[in-house]
Each structure stands twice: as C-alpha cells, then as structure tokens.
Amino acid sequence: MKTDSALEHASSEKFRTARRTTFLALNEIDEETILSLTRLTLPEIREIRREVAQIMPAGNLPALILSGLIQMGHRKITATQVKKDVTALLRGMDFLPQGLYGVFVAGPSAVLYGYQQLLRLAGRDVKDAFPQGTWQFYLEYALREDSARHTNETWGFHQALSPAPATAVMAAAWVWTTLKLLYTYDDLLSLVWRERVMLRGLHAVLGEVEAQRVPSWRVLTNAWARVCPYHRPAHGGDYIRYRATTFERFLQRQMDVLPAALRREVWRRYATQQRTALPAYQEQMTFLARLRPTRYREERIPLPLWQAAVGFIWQGESYLLPACDCDVWGHPLCTPPGAESARPFPLEVRGNTLFSSAGQELRVDHRGRVLAATGNELLGVLNPPSPQQILGWVQAILTRPAPDTAPELDLLLAEIPRREHPGISATLPAPVLKDLAALERAPVLINWDRHASLQPLHALRRDHRGVGSHALTIFRTERSMVFNQSHIFFDGLWGMVVAEILTDTATHAYRRFVDATPAKVAVPAPLHFTLPAARLQHLRTRCIAPGVSAESTAGDLRQIYQLRRWLRKRGIQLTINDILLLYRYFHAQVYQPGAVVAELLKGLAERLPAKEYAQIRRSVAETWASDRTTNPALLIPMDATQVAPHERIYPTTFRNPLTDLPVIFEGVQSAYSAYRRADSTSNWEEFDRQRRLLLAYLQIFGELLVALKDVTMRGESLNVATLQLLGHLPPAMQHLLDGIPRRIGVLNEVLKGSEVFSNVGRVALGSTLRRFNSAKDDGAAKELVWGILTDDQGILHLSLRDFRPFVTLLWEHDEVEVARALTQDYLVSYARGLNVFVKSLGQMVTAKKR
Incomplete structure (x- = not known):
C-alpha cells in the first residue's frame, strides 16, 4: 500500500x-x-x-x-x-x-x-x-453555492408600524410587495439603465468638445446620487414614476447649458444603445428565472410570469402563492387591453404553453402583457391576485396547526454542493421531486417565521430558504427585514437598492391592507419534503461547512472623518475605504488573541480527545502565524454599472506594495513618544523627519489606490509603464511597483485574492439599511470576507465571514460556538485596533513643536 x-x-x-x-x-x-x-x-x-x-x-x-x-x-x-x-x-x-x-x-x-x-x-x-460581460459568465460557474449569497437588513418597515401590528396584515403587505416587484422589475431596470447610460453619454459628449468645461465623471454621478430617491413621496404614488420624474428634472438641468447640437448628439447616442443594449440588459438581470444546476455551471431557465409564484414559509413549511390571478381551476385570468373594469377571461394551459379560448398560442412578457406567440398583438394583461385574496391566503396559512416536525430536506439541499444536486434528484421519491420542482416556480421566498435580530446575518439566514435555485429570500425579525440574495441575480449595491425599495413599498402596502377584508379562499397546502431519517443523515454528510461570521459597530467613523480632514490639509487624499484597507495590513501583522480565546481553547482541550484537539490547535496556531507574515491580497469589487451596466462588477486585487509602512509607523510613534518625554530640539527634528517620511508613504498609498481604481474602472491594463505615465503619481513610488498586478481582468483578479474586502459605502440619507454581509465565491482561496456598510446615522457596520481551515475543523467537531468566538475576537480586535491606529496617527499628524 x-x-x-x-x-x-x-x-x-x-x-x-x-x-x-x-x-x-x-x-x-x-x-x-x-x-x-x-x-x-x-x-x-x-x-x-x-x-x-x-x-x-x-x-x-x-x-x-x-x-x-x-x-x-x-x-x-x-x-x-x-x-x-x-x-x-x-x-x-x-x-x-x-x-x-x-x-x-x-x-x-x-x-x-x-x-x-x-x-x-x-x-x-x-x-x-462574453456579451453579458465576463463577470456575469463567471457568476454562473463560480458563485453557485450557498456561500455566494450576500445579505442585508432594513429597519424601515417595522419603524413605520403601529404599536400592535397584525401579523397577517404585515405578511400580506410583503407578499403583495413582492408580486408588484415581479410585474415592475423590467421598468425599474429600464429606469436605472437609462440613468447610467444617459449620464455616461453626457459626460462622453462633453469630453469630446474642445474648450468645453467638463465636470468630472464622479461629480456628475455624485450629484445624481445626492438627489436620487429610494422612497416614494410622502403622499404616496408610484415609486418608479416618481424616480423617473426626478431624474428627468436633474438631467434637464445638465442639458440646458449645452448647445442644441450637443443635446441632439447625447440623445442620438442614447437611442442607439436603447434599441439593442437595454433589452439585453433586462434579459440579463431579470430574476424571473430559476437556476438549474449542472456539473459545472448554473443554467438560468426563464420563468414565465404566469407560472411564477411567491414562496411563503411558515413554521418551517413552504407554500406557493400564485403570481397571477386565476380562476378556481388555476387558469390565468386575462383582462382585455384598456378595459381594467371588464370581466377577465381565462386562458387555457396546455403543458408549458398558454392558449386563448380560440386556440391561439400566446406568450406573456415580464410585465404581464399577453401577446400573440408570433408578432406583438396585445390581447390583454395578467394581474396579480387582489389584496383580499392575498390576505385570505396568508391568514389561512398562519392559522394552520404546527407540523409535528419541520422538513429538513430543503435545509440540507441548500448547503450541499450544487454540482451534486442532479445526482441526488435522481434518487428522490417522485412526490418529493414534484414538490421540489414546484418550489422552483418561486423566484422569491418570504420566510415569515420570526427570527432574532441580535444574531449575525450569516446565522440568521441559515433557516429555510429554498434549495438554491431562486434569486431572493426575505426573512422577518422582531424589528427588521433581512434580504438574502443570489449573486447571480444581484450584486451587493444593487441588492441593497432593491431591499430599500421593497421596504418602502411594503410600508405603504401595509397601510392599504389594514382595512382590507380577507377573501374566502381555499387553504393552501404546504409542499412536502419528507424523507426517511437514514436518507437525511446521509445527506447531512454531503453538506459544505458554511463558515462562521462576526459583526461589530466598534469602529469610530467620526475619528476617521477627522483624520481625513487633517491629512487633506497636508495634501494627502485618503478615502474612508483607503484607511480601512490600510489598517487591514497593520492588523494582519499585529493581531493577538484575547483572553476569551485562550479560555475557549482551554475548554476545547477538556472536551475533545487529545488527537482531535491537537489538530485544531495546530490549525489555529498555523493560521495566526501565517497571517502575521503574509501581506494579504484583498479582492475589492468595484461597481461597474456606471461605466457599462451589463459589466456589473470590476474586481481588482490589491496587495500593499509599501510593506515598510508598519515599521515606519512604529518608528514615528517611538520618536513622538521620545519627544513628549523630553522636549528637545533634536527629539523634535527626529520626530518631524520620520513623520515626513510616513506622510510621504501615506500619500503614495493614496495615489496608488487612485490609479488602481481609475484603471480598473476603465477596464484597461495596469502595468508599470502605464503607472509611470500617470503624472499625479510621485516618482518615489515607481520602485515599489513590482507587486502591482500587471493585468486588470475579471478572472485574473479573482484568481489572486485571498480575502474579499467589500465596502458598499454610506447609504443614502433617509435609508434604513443597517447591516451587510458580502458574498464568497465557491473556491477555497477566499478565507475571509469583509463586508462594510455605513448607515445614514454615520455608524460603521463591520462584518466578517470566516472560512479559514480551523473553522471547518470546528464545524466537523460540533464546536461552532468556539469558531464564532474566534472570528468575533478577530473582528473586534480589528475595530478597536483601527480606533487606536486612527487616534495615534491623528495625534502625530497634528503634533506641533511646543
């Protein structure tokens, strides 16, 4: 052997x-x-x-x-x-x-x-x-698993409720809101695409005109971001129409200063793209689709609106509520065009095809318009179920007795590798397979079981959430709504926009449902995912260890803002994210576990056999030792939609080439301490000399990140020659460029990153978004996934998903709480260390000779 x-x-x-x-x-x-x-x-x-x-x-x-x-x-x-x-x-x-x-x-x-x-x-x-962009293609191959979903949370719905809201009314409002999104999502995509393409076209035309004062691209997009609404007006009305009107007013102000010829050119370019690129973008981004796993990739299968449903989960059981109004036999009801008050007529369903009563084959677009299968003849529209029907269904579900045992199969399938699903499906009983296929009709699931909001988002979302074939799961807590989104359909920023819009829509819908009378409806039956215990046990062994997560709000953003102002006075431009990135490199080298960690590991030694404990302890020690000597490569996703909506994300990998920075920082600290102990000219001069060196390095660090962002967002190559041609980079930087990526390409960058560092920035004023967890690709290279969000109150929300080797070992030995505690200690150490670092740097930057 x-x-x-x-x-x-x-x-x-x-x-x-x-x-x-x-x-x-x-x-x-x-x-x-x-x-x-x-x-x-x-x-x-x-x-x-x-x-x-x-x-x-x-x-x-x-x-x-x-x-x-x-x-x-x-x-x-x-x-x-x-x-x-x-x-x-x-x-x-x-x-x-x-x-x-x-x-x-x-x-x-x-x-x-x-x-x-x-x-x-x-x-x-x-x-x-790759006509839909390399990122879209990559998503379907490499962000398939449960870990490739990102999560965010909003508080606005609960904040707007009356003191004792009716649970059924709340649930019905969310079902109605989800259905409305299904019918209007193409309109929302069209509007957002229009905003981005028009602003990009306007900037491009201005840039081509000599002697024309051109506002920078950032100035233009930031100006729109400041006034872009994410809520409908206080008096109600349609959100999409309100946002479109707001944008047209904004655009008109920009266009009014242009000569007529330039205005015509902007519109000409837009019209050219609208004919071809907009329909392709809507088809790319629609979530009226289900994911079908194959061995190597996910196939997006279009889901006709008339077949779609909203999944509703209660007491662990899944129910399907149809997306279209139907008769008692389940036939979709079609309203004649331009006659909303007319009596709707049923359509015939033959297999997966719709027909009129006269036998004419039909198709239904994403907006619910019923058209002839060939041509564009409009025959009518489909409508969602009435508020009374929705409220009736929800009340019937919420009053059902609790099952003896909640199904487990869906929970297991969510964490089993997607490539194994076809093989597993082939062995399942026909009734179970039928109900799993039915579940795929729901692009959105609403889990109405009440969850504790104090849990980390990663833990909260690990409840019933489908089997991985859908776009979005919405969870309820006692004070918030949580949105778990497939990266194939939603990128981080876009997912947050959709979450905020849904929250606002549900808030208005709740007021509408308060006075609704539930219709008498047939009680929906739950889907059945029952398997023998032995089969379930076998499936448990095939699940992927999901990692653990931690969250913290200990980072002091006000200190960082103040530091930025002080640095700006010295000509150093560092963004909030630049400072967070900078300290990540410091923290990787200086992290020391807290006393709680030592106690936990001691307890672990008492519970586990010596061999298993030694394996875990060795893995933990090796990880910490490696972190202290490794310059982490951080994969930073950048929003590409402002450049080309279909590209979605431009990832770039950044590894700090200024490896001397921590040593220089320590030297300045020592010199500053020496000066404070003994106020002498020589001590001051030594401190000031070292401080100037540190500030020069910080300037280089900031300039490097500016260059990296600019080149990445142009989708161009980044090499030493290119950087040397960028006039704003100081010459002292050029000998430090050996470690900079030579090529900016989606797949090349993904290959190199060992961590994901995803900062979605500060949310819009009035937004109720609070927390954010980023997604991880399916490979094993990304061991840490950082998610960062600043809420509208200026609170910095940090999250960390941990997939380091010892986490998997602790999962295997049912010591998940120990793994979570180790991750929490690591994140809190980062947040507190960040505060100390920022305070110390601020003191040294502003120090004056006494």
Missing part, C-alpha cells in the same frame, strides 16, 4: 506531466498563424502559452480548443460555443489530482481565465465571447 508521501509524489508527477503535455501541444500550433490573427508579439504569444499550461494543464485539450477557435475564421463565436468549450476544459480538469490543482482552490475562474487567453491567441475579441 502506498504511503501518503508516495501518493503525493505520484500526483505531483502526474500534474507536471499534464503541464508539459499542454505546453508542447500548444507549441505545435503555428506561431505565424497566431501572429497573423492577433496583434500579439512573439514573446507575448510564448508567455501566454506558458501561462495556459501552468494554470490549465489539461493535456492536449487546450490546443484542440485553440485549433477549433482558429479554424472558425471570421465566423462570430457564439455563447453556446463558449459554454461548450469551457465545459470541456472543466471536464478535463476532473482527471487531475484535486488537492494539487489550483482550479479547485481558486474555483472555475482558473479555467475561465485560461480560456480567455486561448481567445487572445486565436485573435478573438473577448467581448464577443
């Missing part, structure tokens, strides 16, 4: 052989052909081939795919071909040792990045291969 080391050696040799085979196969493709197809130089071609062999050692498969791409000639590559190629490459990776191959650490991003490099060698435009 082979030893572990022998097996590892054999696997390593197999890995090296695969790399050599891949490299040699790529070398057999004629370089002259590649040169004729691309603008690449010969050294660049050879470097790309070497890189592909390193990250995608799949034998001769990459070369075969490259040959196929070259042989396509001038034919445009299709999305179907791209998916076919990527699936083939992922399948090829399955034959390699998983423990050694980076794709199983970084996730499918390695293969997707390698495929992009093959496209470059074939002279293909990556934009043609």
